[in-house]
Amino acid sequence: MARASTPQGSLRQRGVASKQTLSESTFAPEVELDKLSKAAASSRQNVQRGEIEHKIALTLVTILGFVTRFWGISHPDEVVFDEVHFGKFASYYLQRTYFFDVHPPFAKLLFAFVGWLVGYDGHFHFENIGDSYVANKVPYVAFRALPAVLGALTVSVTYLIMWESGYSLPACLVATGLILLDNAHIGQTRLILLDATLVLAMACSLLFYIKFYKLRHEAFSRKWWKWLILTGFALSCDISTKYVGLFAFVTIGSAVIIDLWDLLDIKRRNGAISLQLFGKHFAARAIGLIVLPFLFYLFWFQVHFAVLTRSGPGDDFMTPEFQETLSDNVMLANAVDIHYYDYITIRHKETKAYLHSHPDTYPLRYDDGRISSQGQQITGYPHNDTNNYWQVLPSDNVHNTERIVRNFDLVRLRHIVTDKILLSHDVASPYFPTNQEFTAVTSEEAFGERQNDTLFEIRVETAKVGAEFKTVASHFKLVHFPSKVAMWTHTTPLPEWGYKQQEINGNKQVTVSSNMWIAEDIPSLPQDDARRQKEQRQVKSLPFLRKWFELQRSMFYHNNKLTSSHPYSSQPYHWPFLLRGVSFWTQNDTRQQIYFVGNPIGWWITSSLLAVFAGIIAADQISLRRNIDALDHRTRSRLYNSTGFFWLAWATHYFPFYLMGRQLFLHHYLPAHLASCLVTGALVEFIFNSDAVEEESSKSGNRSSPKRHVTARERFAGKSMLGAWIACGVILSAAAACWYFFLPLTYGYPGLSVEEVVRRKWLGYDLHFAK
Template identity: 45%
Template sequence: LAAALVLLASFVTRFYKLWDPSEVVFDEVHFGKFASYYIRRTFFFDVHPPLAKMLIAAQGYLVGLNGDYLFDKIGESYIEHDIPYISLRSFLIAFDNGMVVQSRLILLDTFMMIFLLGAVFFYIRFYKARFQAFGVAWWTNLCLAGVFLGLVTSVKLVGLLTVGMIGIAVIMDLWRLLDVDRGLTMQQWSHHFAARALALIAIPIIIYMSTFYVHFAVLNRSGPGDRYMSPAFQGSLYNSPLHASSHEVRYHHNITLKHKSMDAYLHSHPHNYPLRYTSGRVSSQGRQVTGYSHKDVNNFWTVLPVGNDTEALANNKNIVRNGDTIRLLHTGTDSYLFAHDVASPLTATNMELTTAPRNDSDSKYEDTLWRLEIDRSSVNETHWTTSTSYIRLISVRHGVAIYCNPKKLPDWGFGQFEINGNKKTTQEANVWVAEEIEGVHGGNNTALVPKEPLPISFFRKFFELNKVMIERNAALTKPHPYQSNAISWPFVLRGVSYWTKNDEHKQIYFMGHPTGWWLAFIALLGLGALLTAQVLAQRRGVEPISPLVARHLERSGGFLLLGYLVHFVPFMVMGRALFLHHYLPALMFAYMGIGILFQYIFVE
């Protein structure tokens, strides 16, 4: 009867007036938009793995979502755009685990928490079947625990915390089995180890990678996520504007070189370095080579071949290829770019870059030679193209790469970025891209790169996307008015405004129930105190409670306390912006801790 009442109450609190509000709420602006992108098969970028987003999109497709509406901003009307939002929200509630606000909206957390609970549930069932090792129930629950670990990780990277929690429990279990008193041979123990590795490592990895395989298969068209990815990744998508507009770079082309990650063009002008810097060091007083943030005629450089046959060099219109040795002639000052053994203005450990006039460059010839290295993230790794080739230019004589320093030069350098020769040639700050060829604007030019997608391997796309996801997730440090510190979460000091409609005096405000959250936290503190007291009592040879009750407290209470700490403590050291809903996975373990504490005090 109690279970039926809880089920009924859960149903009512989650389905009551599900249609209200009929507007975009909080992160529905993101995940609704992503569902539309899936239906359009348009590539987008998000810091979370794809599984839950694909499930939302699949449900949307089944109930008539056509992908035309992009959930542009919070407060937009679903009714005006004919969006089946009630069906979308209902689907999520069917898999809800008890968090009312999160479960009523089109968000990822419901999927994450049900998969998390599934992983914990089946691991506990596996542990309870330990006396029938390698039996049907043992294998079934072990493999299902692995399946749910793969699912929770495929929804949010926070799922890795669940993997860590189960991993700690497995290590402790294997350590217990290693005890000679258990009577297992090393061969038998290795079978236990292999079974757990297969189910709890291999199966989750396969599931995680499979979700990305489907993700890439569906999102095969160029879209708003292109800009986060490498040229090679973009070139594998249909209708990629970057790929379609690229041209092969040939000798004697006048090009502009732009830094990969900074808004800076390789630039020179008829102004010299000062003889002496404020630090007391001296320069060559050669012409300045800088990084300039705007399009300018002084950004153009002519790509020239090397050799002794003047006539052959003049007629060489070949494509520039990976590994070629080239010279760069600055068109504005008619001088060659070179590096030499003089310290750069702001970075004493790097070499100064300057230019030598064409008619006086013979003595500097060896210094003006640059080796072209095309990065493997480019669309084509064999020949140089605009927009789609990431390149490094390495001085043949000195072995330094053209580097753009994020620091800017003083007034004598017009506040432009410092450019110098970097001895650490593999750094990302040495990467450039040819942006423009003078006089070439696409269209009918014969050098236009074919527009058909150039496939790259699944593993290359998989590792690149995951790398970018991790980097972008860590970079979410921009302050938000509703962000909060993890240490404040158990005390429910503030919530998050999800949606407001001032003219009707309506608001959705996410905030935990103080009584429940405080009680859960107190229960966790109580469990921690009891476990500590029990360990100390055992050390002193005292048994204040029966061994059976003590073992149950240690295993059940310890497991839940471990789950809480693993899903809570890491947020205390994260540098990214955090919100109250990040506490929900840890809160579930705290709520279960109330039950363990109640059972210990009033039952056992």
């Protein structure tokens, strides 16, 4: 019975089961659709909830950015550090007075625009650190508000970079919080300085390029073009503020090259494109990231020239032709034709030293044992006296005082006081064994056996052959005719035997601009002479590109000459570890000071994680070589493409400084520091990334138990997010504590006691009032 009943029961059960299966299969599509609909709705809710959380966080950090940048911005009410330069330039713009600076004009024009908006007339010239703004009625808070706004917006843009890159809320807050709570970024954006504009433009170029890259599957759409052009505009603003903005071009350019290389691949995942389409991609990027930025860059110089129409302190840096485009140019109005047998004074264009001589001779031996000619000393002298008078003699010895000296004429120069003729010969100069000595010989020698050695050629800059040689207006090189060396001087003083005056020698590098001299005046010409009577000159014009090229050449030259030592300069290897800062301002009575230094905890964390990222990449590459794949595709893609892009931005904004010979300061690291904060936020996401854990869970979980599998994933994801929030809290808490500790040095108040100052003397921080 039992056996009989069993199969009967089994058959009935199988029949019922068959009906149930049929029923389930009939309604399966509706059930599955219902599940998918619920899943999609849940996904949309999660996305919406995530967007709301991001928007709230963005609003919060933006508000805090404005608070930290504007808090106490009116203190101190005195000129601070490099405000002496950039405040002065704004005043010059407002007075339309020509000035010279090694930086492009964009950020300075913004300051001038702010001054114009508030009705400031530019009467104050920011001459000295410590000059009172209040006493001189300067709207300095309005000026400082501009970089403060830009600095606060940099906080917002940093968050948007992380958000657009797809990072979680904790990762976004870590990267943004390290900028928000950084004392260096705050300090630099509360003063009339250029770096707030530079850093914001650099950050915007990263953000806009990310938004452009995300539209790579909608190539040539309106949005695609918009973000491409905006990327180019941000890059242009960057390099139009300082020339180190070129590093952002290197960052974006490197990413573009990688992207184009991928497009060229015929085996690319999304399908090959034709060479014709590739050409369009290349041309679009060239237009958007090279051509248009260059046009924007030229535009700011056009505005610069259009505003600065009056003669000013920058005239000396420009050629006479350029100076003739400026109204009220006193020097050009006083230019006089030089005739043979005139007495003239000759002054070096850069060092302002006069060509000088006296009866004393060079010593028999120099300190290094070399033997000199023992001839009469020719030196550079800072003051004008009769020992600076030289008579211009023609090479043909024809005595005609009405004859004008012209460009490329061969002349001799007679020193009036000693009645000696200027000479150069193949004898090493006191300081430069490779340069020729300049001396003077008697007339008998000069017109006898040494007549060739006393011949010099007048070469007037940018003038045609035969052009008139004039005082003030003619910038010229005096080239020794037989040996083709140019008369040159430098600021290193001669020893006591030369009365610590400047050495004059013959420079074999004739083309360098430091060989330039100016015939300043004709002392032998009476003030009422007809040659000094000039009609009022008409302002001339020059083509824009000619003026631009001349200014560019002068800017690059003088920028490269900023090599002198500075007590607060630093080297690139100091910056990531924040080894020293810069003293901006002090007030002895209140013991207050502004010391430019970053947030040490924040900088050390970011620098450490830069090294960690390099180690992760190295470890991953080694693992792959051994056929060990420790990362899922999505995680590796984000690590290399996104975090790698941030690390590239840091490297391209940091390592080039090692190639520079000019003065460097801590503020040069600020763009690189922003990129290092992005790397830090991205690595928080990587270290506590739930994607790899979820993937591993899905691989090892029981596929016949989907309910248990989902629970495991949620558990792993929850732990991962909790870890990210803990890391975020720890990092930002440490950064906030350090930020608060150094606030008196950032905001300049309150004054600190000796003990309080000593407690803040970390590493090489050379603070005032420490004793």
